[in-house]
Amino acid sequence: MDINILKSKKPKVLITGANGLLGQKIVKKILIDGKYDAIATGRGPCRLPGEWEGYDFEQMDITNKKEVMEVFKIYSPQFVIHAASMTDVDRCEVNRHSCFEQNVTGTKHIINGSEACKSHLIFLSTDFIFDGKNGPYDEEDRPNPLNYYGKTKLETEKLVQNYPYNWTIVRTNLVYGTAHDMSRSNIILWVKKGLEQHKMLELVDDQFRTPTLAEDLAEGCLLIADKGATGIFNISGEELLTPYDMALMTAMFFGLDRKGIKKTDSSHFGQVAARPLRTGLIINKAKEILGFQPKSFEDGIGILAKQIKLADYKS
Template sequence: MKILITGANGLLGQKLVQLLSQQTDVEVIATGLGKSRLPASAGKFTFIPMDICNAAEVNEVIGAQKPEVVINTAAMTNVDQSETEQESCWKLNVSAVNHLIDACGKQDSFLLHLSTDFIFDGQDGPYDEEAKPNPISYYGESKLAAEECLQKSNIRWAIARTVLVYGIAHDMSRSNIILWVKNSIEQGKELKIVDDQWRTPTLAEDLAMGCWLIAKKQAEGIFNISGKDLLTPYDMAMMTCDYFELDKSAIEKVDGSIFQQTAKRPPKTGFNIDKARKVLGYEPHSFEEGIKILHEQITQKV
């Protein structure tokens, strides 16, 4: 099976290349904007530069490669940036998805698209796949619009919705709540962390596995692919302190309203993952296990 990944330089893209290159019957085509930033240790893959915002480029690459499956991990995911740079957000999160739909339709490629819990307003989470979306940010609106483009199309598609992805990029280019809490407290900083927003945080390796399970079966429809623990950022910080034996008194529990953020955040999302468990055999790590995995990865890099 030939699988083409967009956004391969990103955190999820890196984990997907690493996972899929280990499968004996998979040929991995990694694509991204500019040069490959993937490590040699990612495994066996072919990298092709591709700007998904360029329709001609997308048609050319997918037309030449003829992948059985395309996994679209590329997106503008910064919620506040999406609010202030709406034209760029729409171009990357919606228009580019239409380019992929068009190119996949010509090759009969199965398109797996990544989406988010931010398509919901957070009033009655956790959500299952049948819940009615109601985004409260421009980012959420753009991701919902992309979902609707897929649902109206004539191609074979799947949507993997996820929540608060965390993990270690090979070049340590991205932080996450675990590293942020650990590093901040070790540096003697005091932190204010919210306890009125709930999520089911998702280990990047688990999300990559969920995508592979969908791609392998070419299972059509919407799947919630997230972690299984419903936690607030404060809960996550406390668990991080417990694991690394850090001083919890450095953390103050606060209400999210004290932070001035450009875009609104849904208060309580999180996902019910029963469908993914039943249909795909998906089983994510606990958040505690995720901390241990990240610790092991950090240790290997030192």
């Protein structure tokens, strides 16, 4: 790919974890909107759709400080959207060293690179910094993570808050969507596939989240860049739902037999890492300051369904 981005006058946005679900949606939105130039970075080779053009891709493992500093030196981005993270909560619990390296050490390198370029640093965090005793949470609520993933994200938030230039922390929860060559599944894809294969699926009805369409999250991140908004912002959907509710809505949308969906609760459902029960995020601040307005969960499933049908990640 030609590096004409270096000569472009548009502000540059460097995205970490661009092979991931959110990363791909951010690159796509930048290409569609045309306001920024995108530098997509990822661990290993590019896994974005082959037909996408007009952005640069750099292999950049965030745990490798030298690699990170070199990429920042080449591009000197105005904005950095730091989406790369070890996101599998149960793996984080058992592979603590690796989790710390990806989530904390890696972010230190991104902070160093951003500082050298005085970039506006936008960091992706999680509802799992909370204990789930009294959600949904706003930006002022007190964190108290229950699992190791949440602890590393909270520790990283504190590092970001000491960044000397513009910083924004974006807290989100239960992100769903589909993207090209994904390394992880999410609730809608998992339920759809399981029911199509006539499996019995167990879903908890005592955990609450405000599920977030990946496109909405990408839009929220870019609204932050557009407005130069700093501080902490919750960016998520608005409906407080349990995974059981989400599974039923998914079955109904795709016309699948809901008999395969069995209700359970967290005390019976063995998960390696403890999950906060009632989280979910209050998004009034993002609505007021950014003009952010997420889709309903049903509309979100509709968008995803269209993309699955067309295997279309362009529109």
